[in-house]
Amino acid sequence: LEEVPAPQKLATYAFAFNAYMTDNVADGDNQIANGRFVFLYEPGGQDSWEGEYRCVTFMRAEVDSQMQEDPLLPEVGWNWLLDSLADAKADIAAPSGTVTRVSSASFGKLSNRQEESDIEIRASWSPLLHTVEDLDANVAAWCNFMSEVAGLPPLADGVASIHSAKRRG
Numbered sequence: 001l002e003e004v005p006a007p008q009k010l011a012t013y014a015f016a017f018n019a020y021m022t023d024n025v026a027d028g029d030n031q032i033a034n035g036r037f038v039f040l041y042e043p044g045g046q047d048s049w050e051g052e053y054r055c056v057t058f059m060r061a062e063v064d065s066q067m068q069e070d071p072l073l074p075e076v077g078w079n080w081l082l083d084s085l086a087d088a089k090a091d092i093a094a095p096s097g098t099v100t101r102v103s104s105a106s107f108g109k110l111s112n113r114q115e116e117s118d119i120e121i122r123a124s125w126s127p128l129l130h131t132v133e134d135l136d137a138n139v140a141a142w143c144n145f146m147s148e149v150a151g152l153p154p155l156a157d158g159v160a161s162i163h164s165a166k167r168r169g
């Protein structure tokens with residue numbers, strides 16, 4: 001996770017971070033998923049938010065070509081998010097978002113690249129916060145969601161991943 005500048009025009013207060021997931025293969029880190037989590041706070045709220053807080057997220061992950069062709073992938077991707085929030089006991093309102101399948105083929109001087117298949121999920125929801133820990137549940141749910149979409153097993157409670165800092169820069 002890496003803090004990044006937050007958008008300035010969406011709310012009075014905002015905080016953002018990027019997340020990167022790698023498969024840590026022996027020949028170096030292969031990024032298999034990335035995303036951004038933005039936490040917004042607008043005193044008095046906004047009507048469409050149904051509250052004063054809003055989580056706005058984006059994630060992109062590699063998927064195999066067979067999964068990318070599955071007509072149910074968008075519904076499954078959306079349900080992965082909702083299930084992750086429910087599993088973390090994150091109390092939310094007004095969820096919304098899109099799920100996009102991305103398939104790329106390269107030509108010409110790039111023709112030596114393999115075809116790529118990805119899923120992109122943009123989502124937002126209003127966390128119903130009563131304590132600071134309630135926000136933690138939303139962040140943890142989103143991180144677990146990214147792991148699931150990327151095909152990584154979830155980490156056990158209390159276990160942290162050791163990663164390389166060489167992706168930065």
